[in-house]
Amino acid sequence: MAAPKKVAAPKKAVAPKRAAKTSAPPKAVAGKTSASGTPAKATVTKTSASSAPAKTTTRKPTPAKKTAPAKKAAPAAVTPAKAASAKAAPTKITPAKPPRNESHTALVRRARRINRELGEVYPYAHPELDFENPFQLVVATVLSAQTTDLRVNQTTPALFGKYPTPEDLAAANPEEVEEILRPTGFFRAKTKSVIGLSKALRDDFGGEVPGRLEDLVKLPGVGRKTAFVVLGNAFGRPGITVDTHFQRLVRRWQWTDATEPDKIEAAIGGLFPKSEWTMLSHHVIFHGRRICHARKPACGACPIAPLCPAYGEGETDPEKAQKLLKYEKGGFPGQRLNPPQSYLDAGGIPAPPLGAAIPSAPAPGASAPGAPAPASAGPAPGSPAREAG
Ligand code: SF4
Numbered sequence: 001m002a003a004p005k006k007v008a009a010p011k012k013a014v015a016p017k018r019a020a021k022t023s024a025p026p027k028a029v030a031g032k033t034s035a036s037g038t039p040a041k042a043t044v045t046k047t048s049a050s051s052a053p054a055k056t057t058t059r060k061p062t063p064a065k066k067t068a069p070a071k072k073a074a075p076a077a078v079t080p081a082k083a084a085s086a087k088a089a090p091t092k093i094t095p096a097k098p099p100r101n102e103s104h105t106a107l108v109r110r111a112r113r114i115n116r117e118l119g120e121v122y123p124y125a126h127p128e129l130d131f132e133n134p135f136q137l138v139v140a141t142v143l144s145a146q147t148t149d150l151r152v153n154q155t156t157p158a159l160f161g162k163y164p165t166p167e168d169l170a171a172a173n174p175e176e177v178e179e180i181l182r183p184t185g186f187f188r189a190k191t192k193s194v195i196g197l198s199k200a201l202r203d204d205f206g207g208e209v210p211g212r213l214e215d216l217v218k219l220p221g222v223g224r225k226t227a228f229v230v231l232g233n234a235f236g237r238p239g240i241t242v243d244t245h246f247q248r249l250v251r252r253w254q255w256t257d258a259t260e261p262d263k264i265e266a267a268i269g270g271l272f273p274k275s276e277w278t279m280l281s282h283h284v285i286f287h288g289r290r291i292c293h294a295r296k297p298a299c300g301a302c303p304i305a306p307l308c309p310a311y312g313e314g315e316t317d318p319e320k321a322q323k324l325l326k327y328e329k330g331g332f333p334g335q336r337l338n339p340p341q342s343y344l345d346a347g348g349i350p351a352p353p354l355g356a357a358i359p360s361a362p363a364p365g366a367s368a369p370g371a372p373a374p375a376s377a378g379p380a381p382g383s384p385a386r387e388a389g
Contacts, residue, residue, distance in 0.1 A: 096309050099254060111255050111271045114307050118283035121303045124342040125282035127233045128289075128335040129153060134209035134234035135201070136160055139169070139194050141229045142221040147184045150335040154354035155183050157337070166207050169198035183354065193221030211235040225261065232278035240265050241281040245288025252292065252310035290329045298324035 099106070119125075128149040131137035136156065143152045158180050163169040169177070174191050181187040181194075197219040201207055209230065210216055216227035228239030240246075242261040250256055256267035272280055291298045297314030300321030305311045315321040327334050333349040344350070 096307050096311070099309065102254075107255065108271050110307070111253070111268075114253060114304055115272065115276065115280050115283055117304045117307065118287055119279070122283055122286040124340065124346045124348065125279065125286045126336075126340050126343065127229065127282065128285075129229075130156060130336050130338050131234070132160075134211075134230060135166055137234045138197065138209050138216075138219070138222065138226065138230050141226040142193050142197065143181065143184050143190055145190075146186055148335065150351050151184055153335060153337050153351060155181060157353070163198075166198040166201035169195060170202045172198075190221075196220035197222060209234070211237065224265070228281075232281065238274040238277040239281070240269055240277045241285065242268075243285060244294075245285045245292075246281060248294055249284050249288050249292055252297075252308065252313065254309050290326050291324075293324065293326075296324055298322070301325060 129137065129140040129144060130153045131140055140152050140156050143155065163172050172195060174195060177191045177195060178187050181190050184190060200219050201209060211231065213227050213231060216222050216230060217224060225241060225243060228241050231237040232239035242264050247261065247264060250264060250268055255271060256264055258264045258267050269277065291302050298321040299305055299311050299314040300316045300318040302308065315324060326332060328346065328348040333351045334343060335351050337351050337353060339348055339350055
């Protein structure tokens with residue numbers, strides 16, 4: 001009979017600890033990860049208990065070999081698929097090296113892989129402006145300049161309640177519109193734009209929003225970015241939305257070194273089939289708003305860290321990084337008051353109406369500083385709303 005083997009416990013104790021902590025389950029809210037991120041010591045005790053030999057329980061775990069203080073550079077495997085099974089054996093993944101002399105084909109492959117991974121992390125990605133028709137979307141997109149989608153979503157119910165059609169808004173008293181739009185900032189200029197574009201829709205397009213780029217950009221206050229948002233989301237015509245998040249992320253991933261939106265749009269458009277442009281934009285913008293922030297990207301909780309040449313630009317400590325996550329990834333409400341069902345099914349929380357309290361407390365482990373400020377007070381510095389843009 002085989003004598004109970006000595007359980008070679010502690011040798012790899014360090015690894016599970018890192019993996020559990022680093023693996024930020026893509027769909028999970030903060031806290032879940034910390035809950036599963038059991039300290040190495042606890043893991044050892046558990047193992048000894050289940051794999052029997054009483055002997056081993058008394059055995060002193062070798063002080064988790066201070067393996068090279070995990071060079072900040074090595075994130076644990078956190079591909080979405082693997083992230084779901086935090087208990088699985090940890091896989092060491094080296095972050096992507098900044099590509100040198102990368103061929104176009106290799107770049108296309110790499111970019112598409114990142115987009116595929118993001119699609120798994122954000123299967124519910126969507127435009128974050130509430131709208132029911134193309135008119136509402138074009139107006140909301142114009143209003144979103146220099147403010148957050150959340151603030152626009154909290155303001156447009158009153159606007160569209162009073163002026164439901166282009167004709168209504170075209171004939172509105174500007175002072176009354178200004179009063180409604182005040183919370184969005186720059187309300188005088190925005191009033192002028194939305195009344196102006198409503199007049200153009202009424203006079204030049206029979207009260208309908210045109211479905212062509214060349215027509216849309218003729219409307220007051222509508223540039224290419226707004227036009228692509230409208231085309232992609234109200235007309236189902238592929239478009240790339242090059243906003244601040246998109247610009248920052250594609251440069252971090254070295255998809256392009258262009259800095260002008262038009263050039264970025266052309267460069268990225270060449271890496272993906274047209275049919276993917278709209279969802280690609282949503283994936284990238286969702287990631288920029290939730291994880292890959294401008295000032296402090298949450299690299300240690302980033303599901304695409306192993307694919308990212310910029311890994312390490314932000315917080316690499318998994319626990320600290322987890323606290324930087326925003327919106328549904330941090331257990332907070334999203335930006336839409338009426339989000340799509342897919343978002344709700346994934347655990348997303350609708351945003352509160354203007355002046356209402358935040359509907360639910362952050363999930364355990366989520367950091368308060370990431371929470372949106374009460375609507376009446378406006379977005380707090382560092383809040384998801386503030387940075388979302
Ligand atoms: S959070 Fe860090 S690892 Fe993730 S995409 Fe941004 S820079 Fe790369």
